[in-house]
Amino acid sequence: MAIRGGRPAARAGRPPATAYRLSWRILDALEAVAARWPARAEGAVKWLLLAPALAVVGLLVFGLVVMADASLRVMDFRTYQLGEDYSTANYVRLFGWGAFHATLWRSLVATLLVTLFCLLLAFPYAYALTRTASARLRRVLLVGLFLPFFVGQVVRAYGWLVILGQQGLVNQALGLVGLGPYRLLFSYPTVLFGLVQYMLPFAVLMLAPALAAIPEEIERAAASCGASRGRTLLRVVLPMARPGLIAAALVVATLTLTDFAMPAILGGGTNDFLANLVHDQFFRTSNAGLGSAIALVLTLLGTTVAGLLLAAAGVGALGLRGAR
Amino acid sequence: MAVGVAARPTVPRADTAPAVEATGLGRRYGEVWALEEASFRLERGQFLTVLGPSGSGKSTLLKLIAGFERPDRGHVRLFGAEVDAVPPHRRPIGMVFQRLALFPHMTAAGNVAFPLEMRRFDPREIPARVERFLKLVRLEGLGGRRPHELSGGQQQRVAIARALVFEPELLLLDEPLASLDVRLKEEMQLEFRRIQRELGVTTINVTHDQREALVLSDRVIVMAGGRILQEGDPETVWRDPAHPFVARFLGVGTMLRGRAEAGPVLRIGERLLPGRAPNPATAPRPGQPAVAALRAERVRIAPADGADGDGTRLAERLAGRVEDAVFEGERVLYELSVPELAGLRLRAIDRDPGGHARYRPGAPVSVQWSPDDLLLFDASLETGSDP
Numbered sequence: 027m028a029i030r031g032g033r034p035a036a037r038a039g040r041p042p043a044t045a046y047r048l049s050w051r052i053l054d055a056l057e058a059v060a061a062r063w064p065a066r067a068e069g070a071v072k073w074l075l076l077a078p079a080l081a082v083v084g085l086l087v088f089g090l091v092v093m094a095d096a097s098l099r100v101m102d103f104r105t106y107q108l109g110e111d112y113s114t115a116n117y118v119r120l121f122g123w124g125a126f127h128a129t130l131w132r133s134l135v136a137t138l139l140v141t142l143f144c145l146l147l148a149f150p151y152a153y154a155l156t157r158t159a160s161a162r163l164r165r166v167l168l169v170g171l172f173l174p175f176f177v178g179q180v181v182r183a184y185g186w187l188v189i190l191g192q193q194g195l196v197n198q199a200l201g202l203v204g205l206g207p208y209r210l211l212f213s214y215p216t217v218l219f220g221l222v223q224y225m226l227p228f229a230v231l232m233l234a235p236a237l238a239a240i241p242e243e244i245e246r247a248a249a250s251c252g253a254s255r256g257r258t259l260l261r262v263v264l265p266m267a268r269p270g271l272i273a274a275a276l277v278v279a280t281l282t283l284t285d286f287a288m289p290a291i292l293g294g295g296t297n298d299f300l301a302n303l304v305h306d307q308f309f310r311t312s313n314a315g316l317g318s319a320i321a322l323v324l325t326l327l328g329t330t331v332a333g334l335l336l337a338a339a340g341v342g343a344l345g346l347r348g349a350r
Numbered sequence: 351m352a353v354g355v356a357a358r359p360t361v362p363r364a365d366t367a368p369a370v371e372a373t374g375l376g377r378r379y380g381e382v383w384a385l386e387e388a389s390f391r392l393e394r395g396q397f398l399t400v401l402g403p404s405g406s407g408k409s410t411l412l413k414l415i416a417g418f419e420r421p422d423r424g425h426v427r428l429f430g431a432e433v434d435a436v437p438p439h440r441r442p443i444g445m446v447f448q449r450l451a452l453f454p455h456m457t458a459a460g461n462v463a464f465p466l467e468m469r470r471f472d473p474r475e476i477p478a479r480v481e482r483f484l485k486l487v488r489l490e491g492l493g494g495r496r497p498h499e500l501s502g503g504q505q506q507r508v509a510i511a512r513a514l515v516f517e518p519e520l521l522l523l524d525e526p527l528a529s530l531d532v533r534l535k536e537e538m539q540l541e542f543r544r545i546q547r548e549l550g551v552t553t554i555n556v557t558h559d560q561r562e563a564l565v566l567s568d569r570v571i572v573m574a575g576g577r578i579l580q581e582g583d584p585e586t587v588w589r590d591p592a593h594p595f596v597a598r599f600l601g602v603g604t605m606l607r608g609r610a611e612a613g614p615v616l617r618i619g620e621r622l623l624p625g626r627a628p629n630p631a632t633a634p635r636p637g638q639p640a641v642a643a644l645r646a647e648r649v650r651i652a653p654a655d656g657a658d659g660d661g662t663r664l665a666e667r668l669a670g671r672v673e674d675a676v677f678e679g680e681r682v683l684y685e686l687s688v689p690e691l692a693g694l695r696l697r698a699i700d701r702d703p704g705g706h707a708r709y710r711p712g713a714p715v716s717v718q719w720s721p722d723d724l725l726l727f728d729a730s731l732e733t734g735s736d737p
Contacts, residue, residue, distance in 0.1 A: 246418055247451035249438040250522075251465035251512065261464070265455045 090325065097318035108315055116319040126303065126320070130327075132214070133283055133299045137331065140221045140282045141275050147222070148229035148274060149267075155230070156238040174227050183291035186220055187211065212294040220288045225281060229274040236270020237263075272339045279335065280328050300324045367430025369394045369520060369552040370415060374424035377410050385410040386576035388424070392554065392569070397546055399555045399563040402573035403599065408556045411573070412524055415554065417441050429519060439468070444513035444551075446526040450505055452497040458508045459484065459493030465516045483511040486545065503534050510542070514549065521546070523555040527562065539565050560600050564588060572596045590628035594641050594727040603646025603697040607729065610634030614726045616642045618691050621668075625724030632727050639729035648723035649698035651684060654714035670696065670717040672709045682708065686717055 046054075063071075099108040100115045120126050155167045174182065189195045190210040200206040210216060240263060248258040264271075286301040298306075300320060307317030370392040377385040385407040392398050402408040413419045415426055417438035426433055433441060444465070452461050462480045471479070484493050487507035497505055506526065513521060523542070527535045543566055546553050557563060563570050564584045572580045572587060572595075580592040591597035598605060608618035614634060616623045625642055627633035634640035654669065673695065674685040684698040696717060700708075709715055 241449065241451060243447050243449055243451040244453065246416075246438070247445070247447055247453075247512075248464075248468075249418070250416060250443060250445040252439050252468035252516070253464075254437075254439050257468060262453055266453075 090322075093318040093321055096314050097316075097322050099315050101313045101315045106312060116316050119316065120319055120323065129298055129300055129303050130323075132297065134327070136214075136218055136221065136299065137279050137283045139218055140225060141279045143218075143222045144225045144229040144278045145233075145271060145274060147226055148233050149271075151226075152230045152233035152237050152270075153263075155234055157242070171227050171230055174224070179224055179287045180291065182224060183220060183287055186216075186292055190216065211292060212296045214293075214297050217289050217293045217297045220292045221282055221285060224285075224288060225278045228277050228281065232274035232277055233267065233270040236267045236273070240266045268339060272335060276332055276335050279331050283328050283331060284324060300327075367427070368392055369396070369429060370398075370554065371427040371430075372411070372415070372424065373427075375411065375414055375421050375426065376423040377407075377414060377419060378422045383576050385414070388573075388578050390571060390578065390581055392552060394429075394552050395550050396568040397543075397553045397555065397566055398569045398571065399557060399567040400571045400573060401557060401560060401563040401599070403558055406573040407576035408558075408573045409524065410576075412522055412554065412556050415520075416443055416445055416522055442519040443522055444516065444518035444520070445522040445524065446506075446509045446513045448525045448528060450497075450509040450526065452505060452508055452512070454497055456496075457493060458489065458495050458497065458500065458504075461497070461508055462493070462511045462515050465512060469516050471516070479515060483515040486514070486548070487511045487541070502530060503538065506530070506538055507541075510545065514545070514551065517549070517551075519552065521551045521553040523553065523557075525557050527559070528557070535559075535562075542566060572599065574599070591643065591725065592629040593632055594643060594729075594732050597643035597725055597727070602643040602725075603649070603699070604644045604695070606642040606644060606691065606694060606724075608640060608642070610636055610638055610640035610726060610728075612636045614640075616640055616724065616726055618694075621690050623724060624721040625726045626722055627726045632731055634726055634728045641727050641729040641732055643725040643727070644696065644719065645723050646683070646697040647699040647701060649686075649696060649717060649719050651686070651698055651700065651709060652716045652718070654716050667716045667718045670715050672711050672713045672715055674711055675709060684709065686715065688717060 044051075096108060097116055098112045098114065099110075100113055101107075102109055151167065151171075155164060155171070158164050158167070177185075187194070191197070192207055192209070192211075194210070196210060197207040200208065244262060244266070245258055248262045249255075253261060283299075284301050285299055286305065289297050289299045289302055290305075293302075295302075301324065304317050304321045304324065307313045307320060368391045370390075372391075373389050375385060375388040376383060384405075388407070388411055400408045400411060410419070414421050415428075417433065417436060420434065428441065428443075453464065456464065459480050462483055463476050466476045466479060467473075480493065481490075484490060487510050489504060489507050489511065492500065492504065497508065500508065509526065527538055530538060539562055542553075542555075546566075555562075555566060567584050570580075570582060570584050570587045571578055572591075572593075574595050580587055580596050582590075582592075587596065588600060591600060591602075594605070606616060606618065606623070608616045608623075611617050611622065613624055614627050614636075616625055623642070651670075651672075652667075668688050668690055670686040670688040672684055673687050676683040676685075680701070682700040684700065686696045686698055688694055688696055698717070
């Protein structure tokens with residue numbers, strides 16, 4: 027921030043302002059503005075800086091309120107308008123709807139399994155990434171980590187169609203040795219597989235900084251205390267990596283629970299998640315009321331999963347407070 | 351060694367064998383030999399300091415002894431047994447690390463108990479033993495604190511207790527005092543000395559602090575460029591450095607360059623300065639370039655026209671001029687220029703600044719020293735092992 031109470035006095039022989047780099051002049055201008063900022067309003071600065079983010083979150087909340095409103099109205103299929111009166115009919119219907127229950131459980135179980143598998147697979151990857159002495163191996167692992175981000179989720183799902191389809195690469199290869207064709211697509215395991223494959227980079231990305239923050243000296247210290255590699259992992263590395271594990275689980279779990287594309291494409295309608303159900307209500311049966319109700323249940327579930335994870339670990343476990 | 355099956359030394363002992371025996375140890379990173387050749391023996395119960403600048407190979411040597419890395423050549427024997435294939439967690443070694451490496455998710459007592467659990471001590475015996483060692487490092491009552499709730503010195507003590515609690519046969523110290531301020535450092539040095547004597551554990555300390563090496567050790571190894579330059583007891587290393595690098599690293603004062611003549615004598619221009627060669631292997635050959643180390647605290651300064659000091663055998667007097675005089679409390683450090691030695695700047699330390707006259711910058715003085723304090727070496731040794 028600029029020195030308050032005036033600009034430096036113009037002196038004779040001072041070079042013209044244009045003699046300075048443009049970036050300097052822009053900063054000078056900004057500081058001149060900042061210098062006029064009243065001292066009493068200092069506290070408002072942080073809120074000003076937060077404002078854009080708060081506006082975005084506020085819009086989301088607004089959307090939720092609109093949705094909650096819609097979920098409490100029943101769709102009139104003669105006019106395709108939501109009814110005027112509030113009722114809990116949509117929720118009552120969900121409660122007794124078998125397909126909804128099945129979808130709900132399918133989503134929850136998938137969330138649990140995908141999160142577990144992702145953590146299991148991401149840990150060694152992140153460990154190798156942060157511990158390898160070979161610069162080449164680290165580069166390969168980094169490329170492997172970021173490459174999937176360049177390929178969108180939908181493209182990747184279609185890629186699996188090409189590989190796993192009835193005429194796909196796998197079945198063609200199996201055909202060469204006289205096997206198959208097998209039906210590999212449109213099953214729950216395939217959806218889970220696609221999800222794990224999609225979420226893995228996120229998990230590695232969340233885990234790697236936590237593992238990098240554990241000094242190698244700590245592992246040597248454990249060895250000098252008599253701990254084998256396995257015990258060092260269990261007693262020292264895993265507990266110290268907890269913030270990263272929680273963060274990774276949080277990201278993977280919430281993304282999986284609300285995923286749409288993988289079940290839609292790899293499940294082909296046979297293994298829908300809640301998001302697919304929402305989509306169907308809005309765009310197939312045009313029942314915005316029921317769709318909103320499912321969407322709210324989904325939001326609530328996601329919040330609960332995140333809340334449970336954080337409660338289990340303590341909010342401090344994310345390590346956001348900074349080192350003291 | 352203590353009770354518990356796995357607590358027994360995992361290396362079979364031959365009671366007469368030295369604690370550590372390194373033969374021709376070498377370790378390479380890519381094309382560079384971080385440690386070229388190291389051979390030494392350390393008897394049981396001794397305190398050895400490996401002294402050297404960063405990059406001298408001293409930390410690599412320690413890693414090879416601890417087992418964190420495998421030697422590319424040579425062997426390590428601990429208590430008579432070859433340990434090249436023994437992983438670090440099976441070696442009877444306790445270690446204090448440079449950045450301490452305390453486990454942040456455990457209490458101080460948890461940290462100290464960890465090696466006991468890992469080495470399968472009787473669980474009923476662990477609390478008492480932890481308490482005993484916390485007491486040994488004067489941390490009674492602080493066992494329940496986490497490392498970040500302890501001061502730097504207290505963390506240091508936890509690290510020491512953790513390294514010693516299972517009564518290892520060998521203690522390795524990897525510059526654990528490097529990051530402490532001077533006062534705390536000196537305090538901890540005395541603490542190490544006390545504990546090491548109390549337990550009689552064989553110790554290898556790695557440091558770049560020459561004072562620490564002299565204060566703590568029974569034996570000193572000076573390393574540079576991946577090699578051992580000298581091994582001996584602290585006094586010998588201090589008095590008779592075997593290599594110009596050792597002389598310089600121990601903080602000698604001034605290095606003079608010239609040619610050697612028989613005697614040995616150092617010739618600078620027309621001036622002949624008699625000296626002594628502390629080690630025949632590194633002595634300069636007559637006619638060849640030579641380098642000489644002159645101890646700052648042995649250089650005497652007298653008024654330019656004044657009388658000689660006492661009657662000890664001194665080399666000829668040289669005329670000089672005080673360039674700078676730095677008052678450091680218990681001593682005064684002089685920088686002197688001596689025109690006859692091609693304008694060379696000499697360092698001289700006056701340890702008794704209150705006892706006699708001080709010299710101001712610009713004052714003409716006469717400078718003299720005993721030939722015993724001018725240590726001559728072959729100048730070709732200086733290249734290659736420069737700090």
